[in-house]
Amino acid sequence: xxxxxxxxxxxxxxxxxxxxxxxxxxxxLLPPAITMSLYFVIFGNLVGSRIxxxxxxxxxxxxxxxxxxxxxxxxxxxxxxxxxxxxxFQKSIEELIMSPVPLHIILWGYVIGGICRGVLVxxxxxxxxMFFTDLFIHNWFVTIYTVLVTSVLFSLGGFINAVYAKSxxxxxxxxxxxxxxxxxxGGVFYAISALGPFWQKLSLINPIVYMVxxxxxxxxxxxxxxxxFSLIIVTLCCAVLYGIAYYLLARGSGMRx
Amino acid sequence: xxxxxxxxxxxxxxxxxxxxLKGINLTVPEGEFYALLGPNGAGKSTTIGIISSLxxxxxxxxxxxxxxxxxxxxLAKQQLGVVPQEFNFGQFEKTFDILVTQAGYYGIHxxxxxxxxxxxxxxxGLWEKRNIQARMLSGGMKRRLMIARAMMHEPKLxxxxxxxxxxxxxxxRSMWDFLTEMNExxxxxxxxxxxxxxxxxLCRRIAIIDRGVIKEDTSMKSFLNQLNEESxxxxxxxxxGPLQLNIIGVKFNLIDSNTLEVTMDRAHTLNDLFQLxxxxxxxxxxxxxxxxxxxxxxxxxxxxxxxxxxK
Numbered sequence: 001x002x003x004x005x006x007x008x009x010x011x012x013x014x015x016x017x018x019x020x021x022x023x024x025x026x027x028x029l030l031p032p033a034i035t036m037s038l039y040f041v042i043f044g045n046l047v048g049s050r051i052x053x054x055x056x057x058x059x060x061x062x063x064x065x066x067x068x069x070x071x072x073x074x075x076x077x078x079x080x081x082x083x084x085x086x087x088x089f090q091k092s093i094e095e096l097i098m099s100p101v102p103l104h105i106i107l108w109g110y111v112i113g114g115i116c117r118g119v120l121v122x123x124x125x126x127x128x129x130m131f132f133t134d135l136f137i138h139n140w141f142v143t144i145y146t147v148l149v150t151s152v153l154f155s156l157g158g159f160i161n162a163v164y165a166k167s168x169x170x171x172x173x174x175x176x177x178x179x180x181x182x183x184x185x186g187g188v189f190y191a192i193s194a195l196g197p198f199w200q201k202l203s204l205i206n207p208i209v210y211m212v213x214x215x216x217x218x219x220x221x222x223x224x225x226x227x228x229f230s231l232i233i234v235t236l237c238c239a240v241l242y243g244i245a246y247y248l249l250a251r252g253s254g255m256r257x
Numbered sequence: 258x259x260x261x262x263x264x265x266x267x268x269x270x271x272x273x274x275x276x277x278l279k280g281i282n283l284t285v286p287e288g289e290f291y292a293l294l295g296p297n298g299a300g301k302s303t304t305i306g307i308i309s310s311l312x313x314x315x316x317x318x319x320x321x322x323x324x325x326x327x328x329x330x331x332l333a334k335q336q337l338g339v340v341p342q343e344f345n346f347g348q349f350e351k352t353f354d355i356l357v358t359q360a361g362y363y364g365i366h367x368x369x370x371x372x373x374x375x376x377x378x379x380x381x382g383l384w385e386k387r388n389i390q391a392r393m394l395s396g397g398m399k400r401r402l403m404i405a406r407a408m409m410h411e412p413k414l415x416x417x418x419x420x421x422x423x424x425x426x427x428x429x430r431s432m433w434d435f436l437t438e439m440n441e442x443x444x445x446x447x448x449x450x451x452x453x454x455x456x457x458x459l460c461r462r463i464a465i466i467d468r469g470v471i472k473e474d475t476s477m478k479s480f481l482n483q484l485n486e487e488s489x490x491x492x493x494x495x496x497x498g499p500l501q502l503n504i505i506g507v508k509f510n511l512i513d514s515n516t517l518e519v520t521m522d523r524a525h526t527l528n529d530l531f532q533l534x535x536x537x538x539x540x541x542x543x544x545x546x547x548x549x550x551x552x553x554x555x556x557x558x559x560x561x562x563x564x565x566x567x568k
Contacts, residue, residue, distance in 0.1 A: 243478040
């Protein structure tokens, strides 16, 4: 396939992914908007007014970047895991395997689909947050890069989950038992500098801490960890997961006999 | 002229040790309409699975229009369209979208893809269903959708794995017309089917696979010539009593007073037979083959293999 054909193939997969999550918007776009609004009302307004300041800003301002990032993480992951598992389940993955589309294009097609949903939901949550607080961007590059690289990372995670999944239950185990606890413990609702030394050190093995803090730095200019180090860590994690996802796709795990 | 498909020493052993293919060799010339037949579990679907990249082979090579599937997968896959046995499209996708998406996987521009989708949906009687989700289509419509999808990149080689299974006779005939038209316009076709009259009517060459081995690979005509005897059923104009005819190479079996079964070898012609019946004062209203000729040969071949194995 020449470059133009590769572009068409990539855009075809992305368009199919976007069409899918827009078609089922009450399951994909509406729930995070409602959930995050509740977080803003309960944690930001009601509880936050009693907490006062955190990290040098109001509690509401403090949790906004974390909640946006939480939406990006869960939606990027869920999009690829459910979509790729569905095509496996319905066997329509065979359309792609039989076609001349290179494996890198297939993988990027799904990852970009995950990014699109993650960024769209992140934008919706950002818009919702503006009803509750003012939002200014401290560093555009860090903000955008963090969102994109985080979205890539969790899209790849969702892809790997879908490759191994044998039932729809299998694609909800990781989000429920791994992703949600790591996100809640990743500094979304609190500054890790407020923890004791042991818990601070333990928090540093949670990769979500780096993403939330880098994103918070991009928006508020405040971070509990070194931002450059955070971005390097997340980028490296992306490279590792991409390698694993590509290997599984090339091996045809769960897709070819 | 390049061969449409060349299989060399193709073998497949599954993880449980079952050897589905035992080094098969097959050459399908360009423009051919080929029947790939075999009993259930013979290795037909495994062969198609390997050609379409859905099944990993254990050994051997696959070449599609001269392009090796291992070394030049992109070029090889561009030439190939496959209609699998099981429905394998997104059930929640609209019919039209399935076709346009399929074309996109082959790098075909959306505008061209939309025109082709319209053409094939109309051709296969699905245009009215273009905005319907695939899961809402009937079984026959889903089969036609799979054929339309396989044609979207206009492959030079089309493989159909039991495309008419569970399809009513009227629809089956319209599919035959479509496939004949495709073949006449230059598309090489390989067909697997359990309807042997379908294979006899459509295909010019035949390969029979059994227990992972190609048992026959010849023209349909020469294969049918192997049939030593043929059975006919005669509907008689008037009832007759028991027959006392002893002719070498011809067996008579009076099914009832108005129905006569005659089995005769190739040394005799139908003219001989009608002369004989005329001399006996037997008048025939109509006649038909007892069973399809290809079916007779196929069943005999499979039975022979089974007997050989039992010994």
